[in-house]
Amino acid sequence: MKAVIPAAGLGTRLLPATKAQPKEMLPVYDKPTIQYVIEEALKSGIDDIVVVTGRNKRSIEDHFDKSYELEYTLQKSGKDRVLKQVRKITDLADICYVRQRDLNGLGDAILSAEKHINDDAFAVLLGDSITKGPLCTRGLLDVYERYGKSTISIREVPNPCVDRYGIVSGS
Numbered sequence: 001m002k003a004v005i006p007a008a009g010l011g012t013r014l015l016p017a018t019k020a021q022p023k024e025m026l027p028v029y030d031k032p033t034i035q036y037v038i039e040e041a042l043k044s045g046i047d048d049i050v051v052v053t054g055r056n057k058r059s060i061e062d063h064f065d066k067s068y069e070l071e072y073t074l075q076k077s078g079k080d081r082v083l084k085q086v087r088k089i090t091d092l093a094d095i096c097y098v099r100q101r102d103l104n105g106l107g108d109a110i111l112s113a114e115k116h117i118n119d120d121a122f123a124v125l126l127g128d129s130i131t132k133g134p135l136c137t138r139g140l141l142d143v144y145e146r147y148g149k150s151t152i153s154i155r156e157v158p159n160p161c162v163d164r165y166g167i168v169s170g171s
């Protein structure tokens, strides 16, 4: 199973925090949001990951890439625990990156990964959204495996928020 993680958006709702840094890199406690997202994919049994990036998103690639200078400095100063944490990030998964050229929304971001996915089934995890409790992606995969149909996870939001999110309405 493959995962597509769109992370190319401008994050205008979180300005000015997102002016020069991707919202997917904003930390929750001690990790950037997108690291939680990738860890969720891995824990759910997905290890082939495509991240959709865009302009000003280099720090996402840097975060999951090896940092020789940092590792050397940590090693030299005997900071073994942090060194282990830093190396773990690089070893997390095989991640490849595709670029969304024009920001035409979420659907278009997913379409940017088309060549990598071919006709395979795939999961989409949003690069800026994390969930608590049981693994949401694992739950979606279980439903997909049972019924062989596309599944989507949604969350109830209070009325004043309806113009801030993509909304699914129904009875």
Ligand code: UTP
Residues within 6 Å of the ligand: 006, 007, 008, 009, 010, 011, 012, 013, 014, 024, 052, 100, 102, 103, 104, 105, 106, 108, 109, 126, 127, 128, 129
């Ligand atoms: P959002 O709609 O929350 O992201 O999309 P956004 O466009 O950055 O948000 P605002 O409205 O400007 O604040 C959910 C995920 O889809 C990605 C975003 O990066 C985010 O992780 N996305 C969104 C893309 O990859 N490309 C797009 O064109 C839009």
